[in-house]
Amino acid sequence: MASAKEQKRLQKELQDIQAAFAENPDCPVTANMIDDNLTRWKGHIKGPEGSPYEGGKYVIDIQIPTDYPYNPPKMKFDTKIWHPNISSQTGAICLDILKNEWSPALTIRTALLSLQALLSSPEADDPQDAEVANMFKRDRKLFEQTAKYWTETFAKKDESNHDESVKKLVEMGFTEDQAKTALQKHGWDETEALNSLLGGA
Missing domain, CATH: 3.10.110.10 (Ubiquitin Conjugating Enzyme)
Incomplete structure (x- = not known):
């Protein structure tokens, strides 16, 4: 630390x-x-x-x-x-x-x-x-x-798609913060973001 x-x-x-x-x-x-x-x-x-x-x-x-x-x-x-x-x-x-x-x-x-x-x-x-x-x-x-x-x-990922991606993950039951953080972490790749949220990685 x-x-x-x-x-x-x-x-x-x-x-x-x-x-x-x-x-x-x-x-x-x-x-x-x-x-x-x-x-x-x-x-x-x-x-x-x-x-x-x-x-x-x-x-x-x-x-x-x-x-x-x-x-x-x-x-x-x-x-x-x-x-x-x-x-x-x-x-x-x-x-x-x-x-x-x-x-x-x-x-x-x-x-x-x-x-x-x-x-x-x-x-x-x-x-x-x-x-x-x-x-x-x-x-x-x-x-x-x-x-x-x-x-x-x-x-050059389209910013407007970002909102859609966040919305999809929120609809699956994640908070907006969780969704945004996971998507940012994985370069806005929805599949990888979802896997990390499900796996807790």
């Missing part, structure tokens, strides 16, 4: 990130806590303009270690993405500030902003996904087309 001092810092970080978003809904990143657990967050990143990810909304799973901020948060993409530094299978991220370049002076918001910057400027020479990196180097046009297709398919 994080110490009182670390908990206080996390609460402040969460307030700051949400206040910035409340002031400016065009803010590129935001985050929220999952199940009132201060060490489990979901981050949200808007795909940067001018990149193949433009218009996409990406959900990031954030696990905060008990010795935070002395160690970096563990982050991975819940939303599928085609990018040299992010695994197209698992969502694992290759980014130096989430590893050896982390400093206690950084915040989760800084890390999310760095991820957004990574979407604009992939580092194909230090890949997480070799297949994507090879395509990026060999055939940039095909890479851009594929990345755009993945953005359209996985990162």
